[in-house]
Amino acid sequence: MSLFDLTGRVAVITGTSRGIGRELAHGFADAGAIVVGCARSFERAEATAAELRDKGHETLAVLADVTRPEDCEALIQSAVRRYGRLDILVCNAGVNVKKKAIDFSPAEFDTVIGGNLRAYFLCAQAAARQFLKQGKGGAIVMNSSNASVAAFEDLTPYCAAKGGIDMLVRGLASEWGPHGIRVNAFNPGYTNHSMTKRGQSYLSEAAREIVERTPLRRMAEMREMVGPAVFLASDAESFVTGTILLADGGWCAQ
Template identity: 45%
Template structure:
C-alpha cells in the first residue's frame, strides 16, 4: 500500500475499500476537536455514519457543520462523559438516530501536568471522572445496545502513560492504566457475545488535546522527543489506520489488545 500517512484525506481513502466501514454507525466521545474530530472526519470519508459528542457546544456545532460540508452523514449530541445520564442519552440518541451503534470510540479525555504531591481534590476528580468513569459509562451503554443487536466494536483511547512512568502525569497515567484494564476485562466478558474491546495507546501527537499542552517547546516535551526513537511527534493522520483496523471486520479475531502507536516510545 502506498504511504498515506502525511495526507489525511488520502489516508482515509486509502483504507476505504480494504476495511469495509461503509454504512457503519460510529460514535466518538470527545470529538469536537483534536484526535476525536480527525477520527470522525476519517470515518466519515470511509462512508460511516458518524455521531459527534462533546460538552463544548460551540466546538461541537462547528465540527458537525464541517463534517456535513464534507458529505458525511453526521449528527452531534452534547454529552459530558462524567455524567451517567449524559452517556446513556448519547448512546440512546445514536440508536434513535441511526437504528444501531456499530463502533464506540471512547476518546474524551483531559489531563493536568504537575508534581504528584500537588494535585487538588477537584483536579483529581476532573481527571478520573473524565478519563475513567466516562470511558466506563460510554462502554457500558454502547455494550447494552450491541448485545441487543448481536455485536460491535468498542475502542478506548489509552496512552503510553498507561504503562510507563512519566513525571507530571501521575493522575492521568493512573486513569489510562485503568482504561487498559477496562479494555481487557470487558473484552473477556463480552468475547463470546460478538463485542470486541480494544485500545489504542498514542504516544506524543501533534495537536493532541488542543489547549492542554499549548507550549510544545518545554523541557517536558523535549524529553518526550528524546525518548521517542523516531524523534518526532505522530501526525493525527497516522492514527487513522489503527482505529479503522480495530473498528473493522479485518480485526474480527482481535480483542483485549492495547495497540501502542508511539514511534517506538514504549519499546524503548
C-alpha cells in the first residue's frame, strides 16, 4: 500500500547490529528506504548492511556510539554526505541493567539513563538540525517500552529512562511540529530479542507468568515491531505526532 511506501527515503537507524534494530533495518529496507545503520562495532553494523545488500538494497554502515554528541552528529552527516539528505531517524539503540534499585551504583544508573534517554535526545537533536537545514520536515521514531507506563521489578532506572523518552517525544513533537518534524514512539512489551536473551535465567523462571499476564498470551517476535515503526515513519501517519504507540500485546490495557 502506497501510504506505507518508503521508497527512496533516507533512514538512519541506530543499533542495527542485532535484535529489534536489525529487524528494523530489514523492514525499512524492504519498505523501500535507504538504510544507514550504526553500532558501536563497525563489523556488526556492516554484517547487517551486508545482509541488506544481498537482498538488493542500498545501505551504509557507520561506526557510532550514540551516547556521544559528536558521534550522533557524524552519523547524520554520514548519511547526508552519501545520499544528499535525511528523511527519517529511528532511535533504537539502548541498554539495560537488571538489578535492585537499592544496589545500583551511580555509574550503572548513568549508563542506563545515558544509553537510553540521553542517547535518544542527542540523536534527535542532530537529526532535527539537519531537518531544519533542509526545510522539508522529517520523521523521528523512538523505540521506547511499555516499561515507560508499567513498573517492572528490578528495572527502575530503565523504567525511568523509558518514561523520559515518552515525555521527550511529546516535548519535541510540540516544539518541532511547526517545522514539519514529526516525533513518535512505539513501545514494545516483552519481546524475544537479544536483551531478553541475556537475562535467560530470569526469563526461564518468569516466562510462564509473563505469557499468562499478557492478553495475547505470548511474547512478541522482533519482526512484529517493524510494522509500528514503519507506520510512524510513513505518510500513513502524516498528521500523527507526539504519539506513544503501545505494542505490548495488551499488557498495559489491564
